[in-house]
Amino acid sequence: MCLPGTFGDIYDIEKFVSSLDGVVKVVKSQPSELSxxxxxxxxxxxxxxxEYIANNIEPVFKTKGNVRLATYFPSVNMKRTRTPENEERNSVGCFAMFGSLELQPEVREVVASIVERLKTSSRKSDSEFVAVDLWLEMLDQKGCQGFDKNSAVYLTQSRWDNSLDSLKDLFPKTYRKELIMPMDKKQKFLGSDSSEYEKVIDFYVCSESDVFVLAISGLFYAYVPGKRIGSGKTKIVVRVDSASAGSEPGNYISRYVSKKTHMAYSCFC
Structure with missing residues (x-):
């Protein structure tokens, strides 16, 4: 496996390579003999x-000698599976999720500073730190508002938009990255070429919050709960239509948690 160019800017390469020793061979750059x-x-x-690997990958690999795999996600499925084949595959996924990645110190410090500021803001009013994976187009649709008005709310939405004003009226302590990131880090982590940094920061901040609220399903919803389940932070709330949800609070809890269907649960059995 060859690491992408930006990987070492975000994650500790030495940690990653050493953790995978005996599992898969990793090289930091493409060997010169390969074109x-x-x-x-x-x-x-x-x-x-x-079976898919045997039918679709192995024949090409045997013919070409080298292949580049580009993974895509036709659907977001992180549910636990019980077949022997899937249990073995899940064990590799568990290792990748919890045992191989460690942030570079500078990235880790930025995440820690954001998380600490938000937790401090919440503690002052005895409230919770809530991270919301928010898309602007979701604001005109009604959903759950069951949090203390003094909760510190972190939005994954990078830049402020006037449509967010109504949310700030409900929760005055609403923040986004550009407001709470250390000033000397903004140029690097919020610049025009920093989208990968922003995604990583969002992921780790949402993984550390007291509560994680999801606005819409996607890959973010597949991986943040896995990280949270691993650290025991299982307050994961999904946005649902209030009329269909009824009055039961449990209807807002992610099924990944309420039904323990996320594959992360198989990592801690």
């Missing part, structure tokens, strides 16, 4: 079966 022109590029859906 990108000769590589066969295969688009592979996430979490494929051994």
């Amino acid at each position: 990108t022109k000769d590589l066969a590029v295969l688009r592979i859906p996430n979490r494929v079966t051994e």
Whole structure:
């Protein structure tokens, strides 16, 4: 496996390589004897079966000698599976999720500073720190508002928009990255070429919050709960239509938690 160019800017490469010793061979850059022109590029859906690998990947690898795999996600599925084949595959996924990635110190410090500021703001009013994966187009749709007005609310939405004013009226302590990130880090982590940094910061801040609220399903919803479940932070709230949810609070809890369907649960059995 060859690491992408930006990987080392975000994660500790030495930690990653050493943790995978004996599992898979990792190289930091593409070997000089390989030419990108000769590589066969295969688009592979996430979490494929051994049969799929045998039928679609191995024949090309045997013919070409080298392949580049581009993973795509036809659906977001992080549910636990019980077959022997899937249990073995899940064990690799568990290792990748909890045992191989460690942020570079500078990125870790930025995340820690944001999390600490939000937790401090919430503690002052004996409230919770709530992280919301928010898309602006979701604001005109009604959803759950069951939090103390003094809760510190972190939005993954990077830049402020006038449509967010109504949310700030409800929760005055509403923040986004550009307001609470250390000044000397903004140019690097919020610049025009910093989208990968922003995604990583959102992921780790949402993983550390007291409560995580999801506005819409997607890959973020697949991976943040896994990280949270691993650290025991299982307050994960999904946005649902209030009329269909009824009055039961449990209707707002992610099924990943209420039904323990996320594959992360299989990592701690």
